Amino acid sequence: MMIFREHRAILLYLKFIQIIFTIIVLTTELVQYVVFSSLKADSPDIIAVNQFINNEYKSIKILDNIVFLLNLITLGAYVFNFKKIWNKGPYLCLELFLAALWFTSAIGNLDPVYGRNPAQTCSSAITSSLTIICSTWITSVVFCWLNMILLIISVFVTWRVGQEKRKGIYHKPTVKPEVKNRTSQRQSVLFKQGLENPDKSQPVMLESGIKPLMLVQLANT
Incomplete structure (x- = not known):
């Protein structure tokens, strides 16, 4: 089973993708607003629009765009302070708050579906203005x-990391049996050589690297 606390890049990459998707949504919203504002009163599609x-x-x-912009600012600050947030958290409450905000905006973005028929309206577009509004709306809904x-x-991921930190779960590197046996054999040879030919000036470091062994002291005891 994957230990998420050892793969913090997963959460970081998720935040980067969320920022990109949020920028795409905000861009489509801006295009919709510009095209809608540029429509003239005598436009053939004015009624449909x-x-x-x-x-x-x-x-x-208006509410959706405020939420989208707030999410973008929060995600940018999250990525900028990611190392600090990861070391102290990460914070599940913050993730839940962002998800709840985004969910309300995603539902609100579907408003034309309720009580209106956007497919029929968009298919009957006469000018490019309504076509652009429809295509950007669809793009916005998809990326939302x-x-x-x-x-x-x-x-x-945040919940799993929190669980792993509380339970002290982390990856323990395993040593293959053949490597362990080979290391043990080498230590035995070094130990034997040190007893037979003690050198009072040089301590011998075991291959395990735990701490030096003064063979001279062992030989004299």
Whole structure:
């Protein structure tokens, strides 16, 4: 079984990917806003766009973007102070908080699905403006839920690391039997040679490297 506390790069890589996905989501949200703001009142798709992005959805998007930006800042600070956070934690409460925030925003981003038919609206697009809004919305939804999955994985990894630290679980390197026997034989030979030919000026270091053995003292006892 993998010991997660010995593979801190896993959590670090997860945070880097989460930052990339968050940037992608924020970029798509920005593109949606720019395209929507540039639509003119006489645009052939203005009615469809207003049905797709109604006043309620606009309010949700403001909250979503605040959460996305807050997550990005928090993740950046997390990566910047990762070594300190890893040594002291990592903090499960923080991971749960980020996952909960992102989950509410991911649900909110699905608002056009409830009560409206985005597929039908997008398929009937006449101008490129509505097509861009639809494609960026789909991209945003996909990466929102991909990031949600990564956050859940982060919560699991953080929980496992905490469990391993509390239980004192770590990897104990094992020595192969043949290596152990060979080392023991070499130590025996060195020990015998030291007793037969003691050199009072040179201590002998056992191959195990634990501590020097003064063969002269052993020979005189």
